[in-house]
Amino acid sequence: MSRTPQQIFEGYIYAGTVTRNADAFAECFTEDGVFEAPLVPAGAVFPRRLVGREEIRTAMAAHYAQQQVKGDRAPNFEKSGYVLHTTADPDVFIAEIDTVFDGEGGEEDRAVSLVQIFRVRDEKIARLRDYFAPDLVS
Template sequence: MALTHKEIFERYVYAGAITRNPDAIAAMFTEDGVYEAPLVPDGHPLHRLVGRAAIRTGTGTYHQRPARHGTVNLERSAYVLHDTPDPDVFIAEIDVALDEAGGRATTMSLVQIFRLRDGQIARLRDYFAEPPV
């Protein structure tokens, strides 16, 4: 039974932002899958990753970094999914609510474009820019 776009997206969020599990993230991609974060600078661990091994390594490196921008607040975070005429493409608009030290609350907004093949992610473009330190 094929997963819905919502199920794929929620599994991806659970594997990444919640459990920070590079093996689970990589397993969601096709063997030749591509992860791109076009707005981050060259040299960033997530800039462009091709293949499951690179996705596993890059996301693992990224998730080992200390959380610089606060803790994700799932209750205040939100997303909207948009289907496209192509059943293998959907777009996620995400507002990640962050609780920072000292009680300050901020939001990081981002857009992700998912392209699927046989129920797995073949290409993910993740449009986010990390705030400066």
């Protein structure tokens, strides 16, 4: 039985956003998988384009280590949500995501909306385009 878009997406979120495990994150992708963040400017700290599982693993490990040093907040999953949209192409689905970060020290909660387009092959991510506001990772 093949994995559904829901299962692929949830595995990706768990590996990246929940556990920040670069090895598990990279294993969500095909060997030649591509991760793109087209709205991130060239030269930014967050990777704009990664090609191949090993490049994804290395770059995301560095990114997660930097997040730990900076003390970046994790999302509040109870307040956050998403909707998956299937397409006419069974290998493509779209995730529409609203992520909420709890406010600290009297600050208001911060909501972030983004869209991700997934192309899968053999139940792994072959290409992921992640559209989010680039100032979130600067």
